[in-house]
Amino acid sequence: MKTCRPHTQTIHLLSANVSVVFPSKIQSKIINKQMRLVHTHINRTVTGDYTTMLKSSASTMINEAPCVMISMLFQEYPLYSLYTFIIIASLLLLICPSAKILWFNVMDPPSKIVVREYNRNIPPGSGGLPWIGETLQFMSAMNTHMGIYEFVQARRQRYGNCFKTDIFGETHVFVSTTQSARMILNDDIGRFSKKYIKSIAELVGHESLLCASRKQHKLLRSRLLHLFSTKSLANFVRLFDELMIESITTWDHGGVVFILDQALKITCKATCKILIGIEGGLELEMLQKDVASVCDAMLAFPLRLPWTRFYKGLKARKRITSLLEKLICERRKRSGDCQEDFLQSLLRGNGDSCSLTNAEIQDNILAMIIAGQDTTASAITWMVKFLDENEEVLNTLMEEQFRIAKNARNSYLTMEDLNEMPYASKVVKESLRMASVVQWLPRLALADCEIEGFKIQRGWNVNVDARSIHFDPDIYSNPNVFNPFRFDCFTNNKQEEPKLSSSFLAFGMGGRTCLGMSMAKIMMLVFLHRLTTTYKWKVIDSDSSVKKWALFSKLRSGCPVYLTCIKQVTSPPTSKRNL
Template identity: 55%
Template sequence: MIPADPAPLLLLTLTVSSVLAAFFLLGLLKMLLRSVGRERLGRVRRPPAPPGIHGIPLVGETLSFLSADRSGKGFYEFVRARRLRYGNCFKTSIFGKTQVFVSTTSAAKAVLGGDSVGFSKMYMRSISELLGKQSLLCASPENHRRLRRRMSTLFNTQSLEASVRTFDGLTVEALGKWKQGQTMVVLEEALKITFAAICKLLASIEREDELAEMQRDISEVTEAMLSIPLKLPGCRFFKGLKARRRVMTSLRKTIRQRREGSEHHDDFLQSLLAMDDQRSSDDQLTDSQILDNMLTLIIAGQITTASAIAWMVKYLDENPNVQERVRELHLPLLVGNAPGENNLDPEALGQMAYASMVVKETLRMASIVSWFPRVALEDCEVEGFQIAKGWIVNVDARHIHSDSAVYDNPGKFFPLRFHKDPKPYSFLAFGTGERTCLGMNLAKAMMLVFLHRLVTMFRWKVIDTDTSLEKGALFPRLRSGCPIKVTPISSSD
C-alpha cells in the first residue's frame, strides 16, 4: 500500500542515508589521517642516511679516489679526508657503487661480527674480475664455507711447519748474500723471498726464469686492482687482465700435468687434487676454483707479507731500543748452532713472545689492509644511520688502529701494548669473524722468521726516509722500498 504522501518517508530515507554516508566518510578520513600520521611518524623516526655526497652521476667520486693515490699519500687519503669532514660514518660513490665507511669498534662488530647475517663480503669490480669469481675473497657465503674448508689444509699444523722451514731456508740464503756496507732494498728482497716461498709451497715452482716471469705478471695484476675497469688496450685494468690470463695459462698447464700423472710434487696443489680423487664428482673443486684461489693465495701471501716486513724494518730503525731488545733476546737462540743454520720451526717461533708483539704492533701501525668491505644484504641500521640493501659498507681498520679512544698514544711504536690481548674488534690486521684471513698464522710466522734472521745477522740503518707510498699499490707500500745499509753481526756480539 503506497502512502498518500511519500514525502516524509523519502525525507527520512535521505536523512538516514546522509548520516550513514557522513559516518562512512568520517571513518575513511580518520583512517587516512592515521595512515598519513604513521607514515610521517615513520619518516621522522627512520634513521638518516650517512652524510656525504655521491659526486658526479655514474662517475661518483671515483676520480677523487684515484687522484688521492697520485698524490703520493695513497688511496686511504681519500677515506681519511672524508672521515675528517663527515665523521666516523659517511657515504660516497666509487666505481658506480655506493660505499659507506665506518670507523668504530662498535661498527666493526655490527658489520664483521659472527652474528652479522646481514652482510656478505664484496670487492670492487676491478678486484673481483682480476682475482676471479671463484676466489675465496669474492665467493658467496655458501661457496666460501666450502672453499675455506678445502683450502685450510694448507694452513694446518703439519703444513705450517713445512712452510716455516721453507721460508727460513730461503731467508737465510738471501740474507747470506748481503755484505758489509751494502745497500739493500727491503721490500724488493722481501718480495723475492715471499714470492719464491709461496710459489714453492703452492705448486713447487722453483725455476728462476719461471718465477721471474710469473712475478712480473702478478705485479701487473695487483697494480690493476684499484683501477677503472676499462677493457681498452693501454689501460691498467686491461694490462692486468692480460697478465691474469698468462698466469692462468701457466697454472692450468701445471694442473693438467698433475691430473695426467706426468708430474707429482709434495705441495698444496697436489694435496688438493688428491682430495678430489677421494670425493664424489659433485664435491670436487673445478679447475676454475683451484686457479682463482691459487692466484689469490700468491697475491695475498706475497705482497701483504713483504709490505709488512718492510714497514717492520722501518719501525725498528726508528726505535733502536726495540731493535736492540729483540736482538738481545734472539742472539741466545743461536747458541750451539751456526748463525745461518736452517732450524726454525713453529715451536721455536712460539718462544719469541716479544718478537710476536713487534709483529702485531707493525701490523697495527702499518694497517696493510686498510679497510674491509661488506655488502648489505638487506636494509639495516649501522651507527644510527640507514644503510640500504646493496650498499657496500667498509670497516675502516686503519682509523680504528690509530684511534686514541682505542689505543693509548697510538702514534707510538710500542710492542708491549700487546702484552695483553687487544679489546674485541680493535685489532683488525687479518679481519675477524668467518672471513678472518686464512693465512694469518703463516703470515705472522714469515714475519717472525725474517725478523729473527735479520736481527741476528745484521744491524742496519734506513738511508731513505721518504714515507710517500708507491702509486697504484693496493696495499700501502713505501715508494722507496725501505733501503737500508747493513752491518753484519760479529761473533763477539
C-alpha cells in the first residue's frame, strides 16, 4: 500500500481538476480512463526501482491524460468548438500546477541529494517553471529594446560567460568566449551538430543546410558549393547592380524612403532571379510576402491553430514549396530547354548517382531565399544607420566610391571594381559586427563534453553567443564605436589573425560557414556604391529598437531616410516622422 500512495494522490489530484473542468456526465469516464492508463504504465515499469517507476508513471500521466480528456470531450461534444477551446485553456492552467506538485511528491529525499550532487558541475542558470522553463521570459523579451537578445544578455551578466536555461521544452546552454566558439564551431570529431528550435526547423525544412545532420550537411554542401563559383559571383555582381540602378532611380527624391523595405525588395528580386529564374510580377510579390510570413513565425509557439503566427507561417511555407514543386516539375519536363540558374544546376546535379530529392531542393532554395532576402536586407539597413551616425566614416567612404565611379570602364560594376573597395569592405565588416544580425549560432551536443569547466550533457542545445563576442572589449577596443579601421590592426599583425578568425562570427565558422557569404558581401558593397554616389541621406528616426518576432536582428523603425540627390543638397526636415 505504501508504494501506491503517491500514485493514489496523483489520481486524486488530477481527478479534482477533472471535476472542476468537465461536466459531471463524463467525469467518471475520464477518471476511469486515467486510472487504466497509469495502472498499465506502472505494470510495465514494476521491475524498476521505486523512484524511477513513479517518475515514469507520473510523466506518462501528465503527458497523456490531457490528450485522453480532450479526445473524449470531442467525442461527447463534437460541435461546441468554443467550449472545447475553453476546456483546453483550462487544462493548461490547472494541470501544470498539478504536475509541479506531483513531481516533488514522488521524488524522495535521497534522489534529490543525488541530483544536486550530479548537477554541481553543470553551468549556472535557472530552470524556470516545470514544463515551460523560462520560455515566457524569453518570449516577453521580444518587446524590449534589444528583442530576444535581452533575455540572453541579462543572464550572461548574472551568471557569466556560460549559463544554462530551459526554453521551448529543451535545455539550452549559451557560451560567449572565443575559445569555446572555436572548439564548438570547428568541431571535426562529431561532438556537435547544428540544431534549431522546432518552430524554425519546421518552417525552413528539415532537409535544408540549416537543419541537416552533420553527415547530410557535408553531402548537401558538396552539391551546392559549385553554385557559388567565381564565375557565378561575377555574373551576380552585374545582375544585382542592374537591379539596384533600376530600383534606386524610382526612389522619392526629396522624400522619405524606408531602407529596410527597399533592401528587402531588391535582395528578394536578385535572390529569386539567380535561384529560380523569377524576375518580377505578382508571383515574386507573393513569394516575398510568404517568405516574410515564414520569418515572422520562426520564434512563435509551434501551435497549429488557424489564428496563430506559427500556423500562418506554415501555410506560407506550403505555398512556397508548392510553387517550387511546380517549377521543378516544369524543368524536369523541359530538361533540354531551360534557363540557367541555381535550380537548373541542382536538377542537373554533378553527374553522379547521388542527386538531390525534390524535398531537399525545395528546403535548400527556401533557406537560401531567406538568407539572401532577410538577413542581407537587415544588415544593409543597419549599415545605412551606422553611416548616418558617423559622418567622418561616411565622408571617407564617399571619397573612395566617387573615385571608383570616375575610373569605371563599364556602366555596371564588376568584381574587379569591388576588389578596389578596401574601405567599403571594412565598413561592411564593421556593420556586420555591430549589427550581429545572426545573434547566436545553435548547436546540439551529440556526446557528453566539458565547456568552460562545466559538464554539458548529450542532447543539450549549445549556442555560441556571437553578439557578446562581437562586443568583447578584450578583442575589439571600444566595441560600441563604429570604427572600420579596427580591422587594419588584424590585417597588419599576423599574430592577431587567428584571434580575428574566431571572434568575427557574422557568417559562422568552420564546416558550417555560410555558403552565401560572398554573395551577401556583394549585395552590401553594390548597395553602398549606388547609394553613396546618388544620394545624400539623413535618418529621421534614430530609434535602434529591434523588430518584434524577428529571429534576425532587424530595425523596428525600418530606417526611414530623407533623400536628396547629390547635385541638389538641401537641409533635411528637423522633426521626426510619426511611424
